[in-house]
Each structure stands twice: as C-alpha cells, then as structure tokens.
Amino acid sequence: xxxxxxxxxxxxxxxxxxxxxxxxxxxxxxxxxxxxxxxxxxxxxxxxxxxxxxxxxxxxxxxxxxxxxxxxxxxxxxxxxxxxxxxxxxxxxxxxxxxxxxxxxxxxxxxxxxxxxxxxxxxxxxxxxxxxxxxxxxxxxxxxxxxxxxxxxxxxxxxxxxxxxxxxxxxxxxxxxxxxxxxxxxxxxxxxxxxxxxxxxxxxxxxxxxxxxxxxxxxxxxxxxxxxxxxxxxxxxxxxxxxxxxxxxxxxxxxxxxxxxxxxxxxxxxxxxxxxxxxxxxxxxxxxxxxxxxxxxxxxxxxxxxxxxxxxxxxxxxxxxxxxxxxxxxxxxxxxx
Amino acid sequence: xxxxxxxxxxxxxxxxxxxxxxxxxxxxxxxxxxxxxxxxxxxxxxxxxxxxxxxxxxxxxxxxxxxxxxxxxxxxxxxxxxxxxxxxxxxxxxxxxxxxxxxxxxxxxxxxxxxxxxxxxxxxxxxxxxxxxxxxxxxxxxxxxxxxxxxxxxxxxxxxxxxxxxxxxxxxxxxxxxxxxxxxxxxxxxxxxxxxxxxxxxxxxxxxxxxxxxxxxxxxxxxxxxxxxxxxxxxxxxxxxxxxxxxxxxxxxxxxxxxxxxxxxxxxxxxxxxxxxxxxxxxxxxxxxxxxxxxxxxxxxxxxxxxxxxxxxxxxx
Numbered sequence: 001x002x003x004x005x006x007x008x009x010x011x012x013x014x015x016x017x018x019x020x021x022x023x024x025x026x027x028x029x030x031x032x033x034x035x036x037x038x039x040x041x042x043x044x045x046x047x048x049x050x051x052x053x054x055x056x057x058x059x060x061x062x063x064x065x066x067x068x069x070x071x072x073x074x075x076x077x078x079x080x081x082x083x084x085x086x087x088x089x090x091x092x093x094x095x096x097x098x099x100x101x102x103x104x105x106x107x108x109x110x111x112x113x114x115x116x117x118x119x120x121x122x123x124x125x126x127x128x129x130x131x132x133x134x135x136x137x138x139x140x141x142x143x144x145x146x147x148x149x150x151x152x153x154x155x156x157x158x159x160x161x162x163x164x165x166x167x168x169x170x171x172x173x174x175x176x177x178x179x180x181x182x183x184x185x186x187x188x189x190x191x192x193x194x195x196x197x198x199x200x201x202x203x204x205x206x207x208x209x210x211x212x213x214x215x216x217x218x219x220x221x222x223x224x225x226x227x228x229x230x231x232x233x234x235x236x237x238x239x240x241x242x243x244x245x246x247x248x249x250x251x252x253x254x255x256x257x258x259x260x261x262x263x264x265x266x267x268x269x270x271x272x273x274x275x276x277x278x279x280x281x282x283x284x285x286x287x288x289x290x291x292x293x294x295x296x297x298x299x300x301x302x303x304x305x306x307x308x309x310x311x312x313x314x315x316x317x318x319x320x321x322x323x324x325x326x327x328x329x330x331x332x333x334x335x336x337x
Numbered sequence: 338x339x340x341x342x343x344x345x346x347x348x349x350x351x352x353x354x355x356x357x358x359x360x361x362x363x364x365x366x367x368x369x370x371x372x373x374x375x376x377x378x379x380x381x382x383x384x385x386x387x388x389x390x391x392x393x394x395x396x397x398x399x400x401x402x403x404x405x406x407x408x409x410x411x412x413x414x415x416x417x418x419x420x421x422x423x424x425x426x427x428x429x430x431x432x433x434x435x436x437x438x439x440x441x442x443x444x445x446x447x448x449x450x451x452x453x454x455x456x457x458x459x460x461x462x463x464x465x466x467x468x469x470x471x472x473x474x475x476x477x478x479x480x481x482x483x484x485x486x487x488x489x490x491x492x493x494x495x496x497x498x499x500x501x502x503x504x505x506x507x508x509x510x511x512x513x514x515x516x517x518x519x520x521x522x523x524x525x526x527x528x529x530x531x532x533x534x535x536x537x538x539x540x541x542x543x544x545x546x547x548x549x550x551x552x553x554x555x556x557x558x559x560x561x562x563x564x565x566x567x568x569x570x571x572x573x574x575x576x577x578x579x580x581x582x583x584x585x586x587x588x589x590x591x592x593x594x595x596x597x598x599x600x601x602x603x604x605x606x607x608x609x610x611x612x613x614x615x616x617x618x619x620x621x622x623x624x625x626x627x628x629x630x631x632x633x634x635x636x637x638x639x640x641x642x643x644x645x646x647x648x649x650x651x652x653x654x
Contacts, residue, residue, distance in 0.1 A: 124482065124485070124507075124508070125482055125484070128453060128457065128482070128484050128507065129453075129457055129459075132450065132453035132454060132457050132483075133459065135446060135447075135449070135450030135453065135454075136450065136454065136459055136460075136463075138625075139443075139447055139450055139621070139625070140621075141447075141450055141454050141459070141618065142454075142460040142463045142464075144618050144619055144621060145460045145616055145617055145618065146464075147619060148605055148610070148617040148618070148619050149617065151610075153602075153603035153605065153619045154603045154604060157348075157603075158619065158620075158621070158624070159619045159621055159624065161621075161624050161625055161626045161629060162621070162624055162625050162626075163625050163626055163627065164442065164446075164625040164626075164627040164628060165442075165443075165446045166442045166443075166446070184506055185506045185507060187506065188502055188503045188505065188506035189442075189446055189449075189503055190442060284471075285471040285472045285475075286472065287466055287471065292466070292467045292469075293467075298459065298463050299462075299466040299467065300462040300463060300477075301462060301465060301466050301471040301476070301477045303457070303462055303477050303480065306476075306477075306479050306480065307457070307479060307480050307481055307482040308479045308481060309482040310482065
C-alpha cells in the first residue's frame with residue numbers, strides 16, 4: 001500500500017494520499033480508489049475547474065496536498081502550464097487512455113511531473129473489434145442478420161455472396177500496439193499485411209509504405225489504427241479513397257477525424273469504394289443519415305474499447321501506476337515527451 | 338461431357354449452372370412444384386439423367402435415387418453430405434462427391450466472425466446506431482472480450498483446425514472433442530463433449546453430421562456451457578437440440594449463440610429471432626464469390642473425371 005498511508009504513532013487511522021480525480025468512474029473503480037486514496041472528485045464537485053483545483057490545493061494542504069491526478073483525455077480539461085500552476089503539489093498525472101494528447105508533455109517534463117497512460121489494457125479489445133468489423137463487412141454478417149430477422153430467407157432465398165478474407169491485402173495505418181495486434185490476427189486468416197507508420201519498423205517483416213496513398217493503391221482494405229494528430233487528420237481523404245479503388249474497404253477504429261467523412265460518404269454512395277466498418281465518426285454521437293441506410297457498411301457506436309474485461313483491467317492498471325508512484329517506484333507505463 | 342444428362346436439383350450458383358448448360362445436357366428440376374408434378378418430371382426424364390448436382394440441404398434421398406435408374410453420380414455442391422442416402426448409393430453403385438477443402442477458410446472465417454459478433458454484439462450495436470439510439474439514449478452496453486477466451490471445438494477436421502489456428506492468434510486456448518484423440522501439442526483433448534463444454538467459453542460445432550453426431554449439442558452440453566458460454570454452429574442444424582437451445586438462450590441458461598445453420602432451413606424459430614443474445618446467419622459459411630466459384634469447379638471437375646473414367650477428385654462413395 002502507499003507508504004504515506006502509515007498509521008500515526010497515536011494510533012489514528014492511516015492518512016490516505018490525496019488524489020485528484022477528473023474522470024467519471026463506474027462504481028467499482030470509484031470504490032477501489034476511495035479505499036486507497038482521499039479522492040477529490042471534479043465531476044462530483046460540480047465546480048468549474050479553477051475553483052475545484054483551488055479548493056483541492058487548499059483543503060488538502062494539511063497533511064497531504066494532492067501529488068497525483070487521474071485525468072481522462074478527450075474532454076475539455078487540458079494539463080498545461082495553467083493547470084500545473086493551479087495545483088503545484090502535483091508530481092504525477094495518470095491518463096486513462098492510450099493517448100495523452102490532453103497533457104502538455106514538455107511542460108510536465110520541465111516541472112518534473114511524471115505522466116502515465118493506460119498502456120495496452122485496451123489494445124486487444126480494439127484489435128478484436130477491428131477484425132470483427134472487417135469480417136462483418138466482407139461477409140455481410142450484420143446485413144444478413146437483418147435479412148433473417150425480417151423473415152426474408154424463406155422468401156428471397158440465399159443472401160447475396162460476400163467476398164473472401166484470405167488473400168486480401170490489408171494496409172494498416174499506424175503499426176503501434178493496436179495495429180500490430182490487428183496484423184497478427186489477420187495473418188491467421190491468410191491476409192497479406194502492409195503498413196504505413198511514421199518510420200519503417202525493423203522488427204516486422206510486413207511491407208512498409210512511406211505514404212498512405214501508395215499503401216491504398218496496393219491494398220484491398222485500409223485499417224485506421226493511428227492516433228489523431230495534425231499529421232493524421234483526414235489521413236484518409238479523396239485522393240487515398242481514389243487510390244484504394246472500387247473494391248476497397250475502409251475500417252476505422254482510430255478517431256472519426258482520421259477520415260474525411262463527407263468524402264467517404266460520397267465515395268460509398270457513388271460506388272467508388274465497396275464498403276466500410278466504422279466505430280468512430282467526426283461528430284459523435286451524430287452519424288450521417290446517408291450511412292444509416294447503406295447495406296455495405298457496419299456502424300458501431302465507439303465501442304471498440306468497452307468490454308467488462310478492459311474496464312477492470314484499466315482499473316487495476318491505473319491503481320498499479322498510482323501505487324508505484326506513491327511508493328517511489330517507476331511507473332508501469334510512463335509517457336515521455 | 339456433352340452427352341452427360343445432368344439434373345440440377347435446385348438453383349445454387351449462376352456460374353455452375355451456366356457451365357453445366359454449356360458443357361453437359363442440363364435439366365433443371367422443378368424444385369418448387371407440387372409433388373405430383375415433380376414425380377411426373379422424374380418419370381419423364383428418368384431415361385436421360387446420369388448425374389445429379391445437389392446442395393447440402395437438399396441432398397439426394399432414396400426416393401430420388403430410386404426414380405433415376407441410369408444415375409451414375411451425385412455431385413454435392415457442399416462439403417456436407419448428410420442428406421445423401423449413401424447406403425442406397427452404395428447399393429446402386431452410384432458415386433458421390435462433395436466439395437471439401439475449397440470452403441474450409443470461408444467457413445472458419447465465419448465461425449470466428451460469428452464468435453466475435455456475439456461477444457462484442459456487433460450486429461446489435463449496428464442496429465442501435467441505425468435506429469438513432471446512440472443520439473437518443475447514449476452509450477451502448479459493455480460487451481465481453483473475445484481475446485483469450487477458451488475455445489472448445491467439436492471436431493478437429495479441416496474446418497476445426499482452421500478455426501483453431503485463427504483463434505490462437507487471439508491468444509485463445511484451444512480444446513477439442515472428437516472420436517479419436519490425436520497428438521496436438523497445443524490443443525487439449527476432452528473425451529466427452531460435456532467436459533469440453535464445461536471448460537469452454539466458446540463452443541464451436543465443426544464436425545460432420547452423422548448418426549453419432551446428431552444432436553451432439555444436447556441439453557446437458559448446453560447446461561455445461563452455461564450462462565457465460567457461447568455456442569457457434571457452422572456445422573448442421575441437426576447437430577443441436579434446437580428447442581433446448583432456444584429455451585436455454587431465452588432463459589439465460591446459455592449466454593449467447595452464433596448460428597449459421599438450423600434444423601429446418603430456411604425456417605428460423607420465431608423465438609430465436611426475438612432474442613438479442615444471438616447472431617443469425619442464413620447458411621452462408623461458404624458464401625463468397627471466390628469460394629462458390631471454386632466449389633463449382635470441383636463439381637465440374639468431378640463430373641469430367643467420372644465421364645472420362647479418371648479417379649474422382651473428391652469422392653465420398
């Protein structure tokens with residue numbers, strides 16, 4: 001347990017280390033944190049962020065100001081100079097996603113504030129979902145399911161044929177944790193793996209393409225498995241879609257903004273690509289109406305990470321990072337600038 | 338084989354039909370006609386039919402075989418031949434062929450696709466989005482991880498092995514049941530299906546249908562698989578006690594099912610359609626353009642071999 005939680009000499013109950021919490025948690029996660037830490041819960045407080053930080057800094061001044069924070073990404077809270085000024089006791093920020101683009105890593109490094117992410121707790125689930133989406137699109141699983149449920153099988157006979165997964169050239173954009181797991185899975189189905197990444201990876205034997213256009217030109221399927229940043233915004237655009245061609249499939253388990261959504265929809269409507277499996281969209285939870293009636297797309301509501309196992313793995317992993325920090329050990333999954 | 342009179346029992350594939358018409362003397366059976374018209378048709382053409390091309394569900398029963406005195410070969414456009422009366426064929430000296438191998442990958446792909454679809458609720462999630470629920474009601478439910486789940490395979494033949502290789506890439510430990518234990522260093526053998534089910538999270542039916550395997554997924558097996566378990570059937574509807582399966586799913590005694598086959602296709606029990614812990618597919622395990630083309634070529638190849646007195650490509654009898 002955290003070393004600063006030792007009972008005092010007078011036998012008073014141990015003082016739990018203070019922790020800032022800027023994330024909504026399920027009950028099990030919240031309880032696990034409260035068992036180990038004195039939690040300052042932003043969303044429960046209802047206060048605006050500056051007031052919340054000031055209150056936490058003041059109230060916790062004795063005996064233990066908050067040295068660690070659990071902060072979600074994707075929201076409006078940014079861990080930047082202003083944030084760090086408001087809570088000067090902070091020495092560790094633990095993000096609950098793989099991406100920490102809500103954290104100014106350089107500013108944290110300057111101040112000696114350690115940063116951790118969620119490591120690979122979600123990676124298998126996202127990879128599984130990507131594979132599930134691809135099989136669904138190629139083999140029409142969801143569409144055929146609708147056909148059966150509407151009672152059309154006895155009436156219309158067999159459902160139209162899909163296309164074989166084996167031998168398909170799959171171009172993965174971003175060969176990080178998730179991209180690598182997708183590659184390993186699809187190889188077992190006989191797919192040929194190509195990839196694009198910022199740099200060629202010496203440790204893999206897949207064919208590398210230095211740009212996404214060329215990757216698309218030689219692929220049957222494009223899988224977006226990269227983070228969202230300036231370089232990857234609309235990485236799948238009109239030019240890439242044209243290179244992919246009319247038999248091409250797009251799978252997106254990255255971020256909606258990795259794809260020029262309007263162009264994708266136009267390409268699907270015009271038959272300039274064959275289909276898509278999407279878990280993310282540019283303006284969630286809004287999904288463009290044109291997609292909702294297409295038979296050659298599979299649409300899921302940003303669920304790639306959300307399994308009960310990943311939720312409990314995330315809880316265990318976050319607590320492990322916090323306990324490592326509070327006992328002076330190295331973080332399990334540190335992120336450097 | 339221009340003089341070979343071939344009876345195509347029902348429409349099954351445009352390319353196959355076109356090639357049969359081009360290369361043989363093709364007769365199309367009046368599949369949908371009432372029984373007396375069908376019998377009349379068979380009587381009228383009995384003299385010229387030397388080959389029957391049929392599908393897995395239609396098969397070729399004793400009555401049909403008996404109605405065709407010049408029948409020499411039944412070529413199945415399927416790997417399953419449980420509905421072909423093999424005994425009658427043997428008695429009559431009629432050869433039987435099927436289409437193994439060419440469809441192995443597609444069926445294995447669908448088996449894994451169904452398992453992921455059930456555990457991750459992909460069709461339900463897709464329906465949620467299409468119905469506007471994401472905007473209206475918010476986030477979808479949590480689902481269950483597929484990677485690392487214990488996969489039990491009934492029948493480690495071509496298709497079973499192909500499934501095993503795929504799920505291994507997801508870190509799934511593989512166990513199996515079949516009549517004879519083999520030496521697979523990475524796969525655990527269980528001597529009964531109940532024991533296999535008791536130690537599996539996903540149970541896959543991948544064996545052929547015969548007297549021993551009929552209703553091999555019994556109530557006992559379903560109970561052993563349990564409320565956390567998922568059944569995937571890419572074999573035959575006849576492998577499963579369907580009423581028991583439906584009751585178990587409805588009552589939550591079985592966690593979920595991915596089904597490509599049913600006892601009475603194309604009829605699917607209403608009670609299954611009403612459930613949302615199942616994924617239902619219209620017998621499309623081999624349903625890709627590439628594989629159906631390859632299957633058709635096997636059928637045609639078998640007929641050619643028969644006519645030219647060469648060894649059949651894929652004989653069953």
